[in-house]
Amino acid sequence: MKPDLMIVGSGLTGLTAAIEAAERGRQVTLAEAHSRPGGRARSLEAPYRANAGPHAIYVDGPWWAWLERRGLTPPIVEAPRLPSLVRAGGRFGPWPAGLSEAIAALPDEAPAEESFRAWLLRHVDAKTTEAIVGVAFIFTFDHDPGRLSAEFVHQRLRRSLAGGARYVVGGWSTLVDLLVERAAGLGVRIRTGTRIPALPAGPTILATSLATASRLTGDRSLTWPSARVATFDLGLRADGGPDWFRVIDLDDRIYAARYSLADPTLAPPGHDLIQVAAACAPHERKTDAERRVQRLLDQTWPGWRAAAEWHRSALRTDCTGAVDLPGTTWRDRPAVGRGNTLTVATDQSAAPGLLAEVGISAARLALQQLSETGSHDRSLRC
Incomplete structure (x- = not known):
């Protein structure tokens, strides 16, 4: 037919x-x-x-409701209650004290005509501004979310921190x-x-x-416009691994997560699957981004090189969704x-x-x- x-x-x-x-x-x-x-x-x-692409599904969004009405929701899990290791201002530590409160205290609305960085600077100090801009990389994948529309980033910032993110069991x-x-x-x-x-x-x-x-x-x-991001996936033996679930580099725009800690079906027993995303500036090469990621892992998981058994990498362009510039x-x-x-x-x-x-x-x-x-x-x- x-x-x-x-x-x-x-x-x-x-x-x-x-x-x-x-x-x-x-x-x-x-x-x-x-x-x-x-x-x-x-x-x-x-x-x-x-x-290959998305990781989190948002159960507070309209598509999840669409799936629920049809009985199509997959099995999901939350992130494990393990520490996140964050680099901000050149230092590694837990989630910066006061950062969540600073984000929550921002006005409910932000203008589309102004850049996110300029808007933030009218409400918080420069150090907090750059930390929040770094957080925004996680859901924009952009090398500098501060340059984007304040409305675009702020709406997504609130949504991404609302607690609706889940992981699909089995990928x-x-x-x-x-x-x-x-x-x-x-x-x-x-x-x-x-x-x-x-x-x-x-x-x-x-x-x-x-x-x-x-x-x-x-x-x-x-x-x-869209973002450029380099992705690196690693399969490692978990012996002697660190106790963090994710590493968030707010300074260098890198996000790494041990997804197998949330869903053990993603890796063989005794092994971890780590997936890493690193924002790339317009002319940055994948090899340069890879060196940044390797330095981060050297600092946060000593011995990861000897434990690695599998890896793949890619430079992804125009496949991370739209980004809206000021005025759009x-x-x-x-x-x-x-x-x-x-x-x-x-x-x-x-x-x-x-x-x-x-x-x-x-x-x-x-x-x-x-x-x-x-x-x-x-x-x-x-």
């Missing part, structure tokens, strides 16, 4: 769009260039089940498998290993990156609707949300807009 909706890309955005479209009775084909679905939400197979592929099973059960035809060379003719949702959508459409306006908001990003039959739903589209939630919101907006231009169902189900 000829599909009446083509979705290109089977990441979280594409799978969410496919499920909701099929629930409305549409005939959906989902095309995926890779050999298996998931997009950036894939996890490696054992022995080290490292996530994000656990959730992807649930979504794939539901989509297939609803009749969605999932075509892996299928690269789309040109824009499909009928109603289409491009649930890819903005760069891929731009290539397919020839639309050069499909662009928006999510409404200024590339519009989801691109004509009567074409929509573009990405984590850099004009839709609200935190990180991957932007793509989910964009997917639902895409379905709504396609419905309003002649589809079966004109109401967006809650």
Whole structure:
């Protein structure tokens, strides 16, 4: 049967769009260039089940509610109650005294027109400002979150510290498998290993990156700032390891976590899986970022080099979601609707949300807009 909706890309955005479209009775084909679905939400197979992209899922967000209504919530765990080791102002120690209180005391609203650093300096001292800017790296992945819109960063700062972050047991592929099973059960035809060379003719949702959508459409306006981040994944013997769960380098914009302490299924018994993200300035090389990470590990886990049994690394560009510069908001990003039959739903589209939630919101907006231009169902189900 000829599909009446083509979705290109089977990441979280594409799978969410496919499920909701099929629930409305549409005939959906989902095309995926890779050999298996998931997009950036894939996890490696054992022995080290490292996530390729996202780590935390936010149970206080709209997508979690969407999953709950469909019985699709995966098993999750909280971060273990172990210390965090923080570097701030050149010194290692526990979470800086008074930092949480300083963040909580900030005004409820921040202006979009002003930079986050300039706004902070009107409310806290310079030392506290730089510490808060360093914290903001964790959820923006940007090398200098202080340069971004104050509204953009502040909203995400409050959300990320609200306690809603959880980890998917078994890695994000656990959730992807649930979504794939539901989509297939609803009749969605999932075509892996299928690269789309040109824009499909009928109603289409491009649930890819903005760069891929731009290539397919020839639309050069499909662009928006994102971050550059180097990622390093390590499998180590846990013998004699430190007692921290995470290391947060507020000075050098590095975040490292021993995810296997939260979920032991991610590594073999007696081993740890550590995943590290280091913000990269526009022209910084991966090798330079790797040296920064190695210095941090030398200081916080002596002997890690001898304990390492597996590793991988990558430099990731334009795949960590949108960042909004001063004077812009999510409404200024590339519009989801691109004509009567074409929509573009990405984590850099004009839709609200935190990180991957932007793509989910964009997917639902895409379905709504396609419905309003002649589809079966004109109401967006809650």
